Amino acid sequence: MNKIKRRDTLPYKMITPAMIVTLAIIFIPMFRTIGYSFMNYIVYKPTEVRYNGFENYKTIFSDPLFYSSLKNTVIWIVGIITFQFLLGFITALLLNKRFIGRGIARSLILIPWVTPSVITALMWRWMYDGNFGLINQILFRLGWIDQFIPFLADMQLALPSIMFALVWQGFPFFAIMLLAGLQAIPDELYEAARIDGASTSQQFFRITIPMLKPVILTTLLLRIIWVANSLDVIVVMTAGGPGYSTYTLPVYSYFKAYKGMDFGYSSALAVLLTILLMIIVSGYVRNLLKEER
Amino acid sequence: MKRHHTFKRLLTIYLPVLLIVLFAIGPYIWTFISSITIEKELYRPDFRFFPEHPTTENYTRLFSKLDFARNMIDSMAIALMTALVGLSITVPASYSFSRFKFKGSKVLLMQFLVINMFPIMLLIVPLFIMMRVLGLMDTHFALVIAYSTFTIPFSTWMLTSFFNAIPQDLDKAAQIDGCSRIGAMLRVVLPVAMPGIVSTGIYVFITSWNEYLYAAILTSSKVRTIPIALQNMIGEYQIEWGLLTAGGVLSALPVIILFFFIQKQLITGMTAGAVKG
Numbered sequence: 001m002n003k004i005k006r007r008d009t010l011p012y013k014m015i016t017p018a019m020i021v022t023l024a025i026i027f028i029p030m031f032r033t034i035g036y037s038f039m040n041y042i043v044y045k046p047t048e049v050r051y052n053g054f055e056n057y058k059t060i061f062s063d064p065l066f067y068s069s070l071k072n073t074v075i076w077i078v079g080i081i082t083f084q085f086l087l088g089f090i091t092a093l094l095l096n097k098r099f100i101g102r103g104i105a106r107s108l109i110l111i112p113w114v115t116p117s118v119i120t121a122l123m124w125r126w127m128y129d130g131n132f133g134l135i136n137q138i139l140f141r142l143g144w145i146d147q148f149i150p151f152l153a154d155m156q157l158a159l160p161s162i163m164f165a166l167v168w169q170g171f172p173f174f175a176i177m178l179l180a181g182l183q184a185i186p187d188e189l190y191e192a193a194r195i196d197g198a199s200t201s202q203q204f205f206r207i208t209i210p211m212l213k214p215v216i217l218t219t220l221l222l223r224i225i226w227v228a229n230s231l232d233v234i235v236v237m238t239a240g241g242p243g244y245s246t247y248t249l250p251v252y253s254y255f256k257a258y259k260g261m262d263f264g265y266s267s268a269l270a271v272l273l274t275i276l277l278m279i280i281v282s283g284y285v286r287n288l289l290k291e292e293r
Numbered sequence: 294m295k296r297h298h299t300f301k302r303l304l305t306i307y308l309p310v311l312l313i314v315l316f317a318i319g320p321y322i323w324t325f326i327s328s329i330t331i332e333k334e335l336y337r338p339d340f341r342f343f344p345e346h347p348t349t350e351n352y353t354r355l356f357s358k359l360d361f362a363r364n365m366i367d368s369m370a371i372a373l374m375t376a377l378v379g380l381s382i383t384v385p386a387s388y389s390f391s392r393f394k395f396k397g398s399k400v401l402l403m404q405f406l407v408i409n410m411f412p413i414m415l416l417i418v419p420l421f422i423m424m425r426v427l428g429l430m431d432t433h434f435a436l437v438i439a440y441s442t443f444t445i446p447f448s449t450w451m452l453t454s455f456f457n458a459i460p461q462d463l464d465k466a467a468q469i470d471g472c473s474r475i476g477a478m479l480r481v482v483l484p485v486a487m488p489g490i491v492s493t494g495i496y497v498f499i500t501s502w503n504e505y506l507y508a509a510i511l512t513s514s515k516v517r518t519i520p521i522a523l524q525n526m527i528g529e530y531q532i533e534w535g536l537l538t539a540g541g542v543l544s545a546l547p548v549i550i551l552f553f554f555i556q557k558q559l560i561t562g563m564t565a566g567a568v569k570g
Contacts, residue, residue, distance in 0.1 A: 010474060011393035015401065018386035018449060025442050026408050029419035036418060091313050099306050107553060109317045114552045116503035118520035119541045122527065123320040126327065126534050134323050137340045172317065180564035225410045232505045236524055253414040258510060263418050270414035281410065 033267045041264035056268035065244055065252065066269070072159060073228065073248040073273075079160070080227050081220065083167045088174025095175065096182045106179075113172040121236035124165035128152050152238050155245045162237050162246060166227065174219060181215030182208070221284045228277055249273045321545070328352070328538040335534055351539035361540065364522040368544075371433050371518060372501040375440045376494045382441075383448040384490060388478055390449070391456035392464065402453065409446040413506055416442055421510055431515045439507040444497045451496070451562050455489030456482070492558035499548050519544040 040052045060066045095106055112120070127134045130150030139145045151161040185208065193203050231250040234240065240247045240255060247255075250273060257266035327335060328351050330344035355361045389395075390402050420439055429435045459482060467477035483490070505520040512521065523540050526533065552559075 008395075011389045011395040011398070014385040014389035017382045018445060019401070021382055021441060021445060022405075022408070025420070025438055026411070026416065026446075029416045029423070029442075030411065032419040032422075033415050087313075090309070094306060094310050094313070097306055099302070099310070105310050105314055107556065108314050110552070110556060111321065111549055112317050114499060114503075114548050115545055116505075116520060116548065118503075118505050118523055119545045122523060122537055122541050123324045125527070126538065127320060127323060129534075132336050132340075132534075141340075168316070168320065176560055177564055180560065229410075229412045231413075235509075236505070236527065250412055250414050254417075254506070257414075257418050257421075263422075266414070267418055270412060270418075273412050274415050277410065277412065281407075 034271055036263050036267035037271045039264045039267075041262070041267075043261035043263060052264075056265050057272075059265070060268055060272065065247065066249075068244060069247045069249050069252040072246065073250075075159065076163060076248050077224055077228050079163050080166045080170065081223055083163075084171045084174050084223065084227075085220070087167065087171040089178055091171065091175035092178035092182055095179050106176075109175060110172045112169050113176075115169060117169075117230070117232040118236050120165055120169045121233045124161075124168075125152065125237050128161055153242055155242055158238055158242060158246050162234055165237070166230070166233060169233070170223065170227065173223065177215060177219040178212065181212045185211045217284065221281065224280060225277055228273075228280075249276075321542075324538045324541050327534055328542050330535060332533060332535040351535040352543070355536060355539050355543070359522070359526075359536070359540075361519075361522065361543070364517050364519045365543075367433070367516050368502055368518040368520075371436045371440070371516075372498045374433065374437045375444055375501040376497040378437060379441060379444045379448050379497050380490060380494050383445055383452055383493075384483075387449050387452035387456055388482070390453045392461065392478075402449075405446040405449045409443065409450065413443075417507065417510060420507075424511055431512050433516055435511040436501075436504075436508060436516070436518070439511055440497075440501045440504060444500060447500075448493050448497060451493050452486075452490065454562050455486055455493070458489075459485050488558055489562060492555040492562065495551050495555045496559055499551060502544075502548055 037056055038051055038053060039049065040055065041049050091109060095102060095109075115123075128136075128151040130136065130148055130153060133148075133151075135151070136145070136148040140148065149157065151157050189207050189211070190203055193207060198206065229250060231248065231254055234246050234248065234251050235254065238246045240251050249269060253266045253269035253273065256262050256269060260266070326343065329347045329349065331346065331348055331350060334341075334344055334346075390398055420442070424430050424435045424438075429438070463481055463485065464474075464477045467481040468474065472480060502518075503520065504518075505524065508518045508521050509524070512518070517525075519540070523537060523544065526537050526540065
């Protein structure tokens with residue numbers, strides 16, 4: 001609307017507070033973290049705080065816990081995203097149909113998404129309980145198990161159990177985004193396809209999926225980043241245990257700072273995690289640009 | 294034929310929807326049932342789904358024994374302050390991004406999207422050190438500042454999308470009628486954008502109310518938000534699940550109620566970019 005004259009400063013004045021705050025509490029801290037990652041910085045050894053070049057990174061690349069955390073991070077992201085997507089997609093397709101009580105169903109399905117992480121962790125921890133947990137009681141009564149399973153105390157089961165709780169918490173986001181995408185597809189497309197004799201599955205794969213592609217890609221990107229960064233549910237449910245079986249990269253970085261008080265090493269882990277995430281982001285962006293061309 | 298059709302709908306729509314709804318709210322149902330069960334009855338060997346004698350004992354104990362009211366006030370104060378501070382900073386910025394094309398506006402707006410994706414671990418250590426230097430450890434301010442790191446980028450992005458949905462002719466008309474540019478924004482655009490602004494504020498309130506990690510690092514004894522209070526209960530040797538589930542119900546309830554008021558606005562704002570993009 002307003003062609004801005006060169007000396008018009010109003011637009012800049014209006015964004016100044018936001019920019020200053022962002023600079024002060026996001027960008028400066030970010031650069032300090034990058035700085036710490038090149039330092040020997042252990043809080044209870046203040047006399048030994050100094051720059052040490054790439055020492056932290058060198059240590060990380062020979063640290064078996066880094067590799068197991070990395071592996072868990074990949075399992076964590078791929079597993080959670082796959083199931084959130086599938087369940088969210090099914091939910092969206094169902095909610096896109098007309099039926100009695102659709103509004104209420106949609107509202108109820110969104111509840112897990114606004115649930116505080118600590119509450120998610122707490123509810124599922126209680127349901128997974130090895131002595132009195134609901135899940136054990138049900139499985140036992142159905143005759144599917146002979147004895148109660150200590151889900152969160154088992155090296156093999158702990159990570160998938162937490163992942164299941166995360167699927168519960170996050171699938172509504174997929175459902176709602178995909179539903180909005182489905183509703184934006186014009187009905188005429190389906191009508192034309194029906195007239196041309198296309199079957200339901202043909203309509204799904206030739207119209208629905210291609211039309212949804214941008215929404216699917218954007219939502220996947222947002223979710224991958226969010227899931228990769230989420231560590232609070234793990235911290236509350238198992239604190240990374242048993243052993244280190246539920247350590248992901250952010251959890252490792254968190255406990256290095258919180259318990260180990262090793263700010264240098266923790267920062268280096270955080271920087272590596274950020275680099276990995278930004279690779280995913282740029283890969284997606286490049287993909288999207290290619291599609292547009 | 295008609296009956297066959299109804300049966301098919303039951304099987305392909307109503308049954309799966311029911312199962313998904315049950316999956317979504319099942320954990321809450323169980324949490325609520327546990328919260329009205331006497332502690333002893335939760336651990337009895339012969340399992341019962343419903344308590345024999347429903348009770349509010351866990352809730353009263355939460356307030357008498359654990360000072361839960363104070364936790365709620367702390368959480369409330371911090372979430373409210375975060376929302377107000379955030380809105381007063383991001384409303385003008387978003388208006389500017391939406392209404393004016395100026396040098397660097399696209400890049401700056403993109404920047405808010407990207408920093409929204411940064412891991413919390415990239416910021417938490419320097420913020421901890423900053424709070425210690427400023428003497429803000431264990432205060433409400435520490436958390437308001439920390440929460441702004443994710444609420445400001447998010448609200449800027451969200452509010453810009455709400456402002457974009459309001460036709461620019463409205464500003465023009467106001468200016469023809471003699472309003473200044475600021476006047477047009479304050480008297481004409483802001484009132485129209487109010488539902489979006491309020492929804493964004495409530496969403497910020499919800500995310501601040503829910504936050505755990507910053508609170509765990511930046512506060513200890515003087516300020517204690519609900520997530521921290523609940524986590525501290527878990528930390529003990531013997532977990533009192535009746536008490537914990539009661540606390541869980543009380544902390545999730547306000548969030549769910551608030552969310553129901555804003556869900557329509559929020560979904561419109563969040564999906565606008567993605568669906569178009």
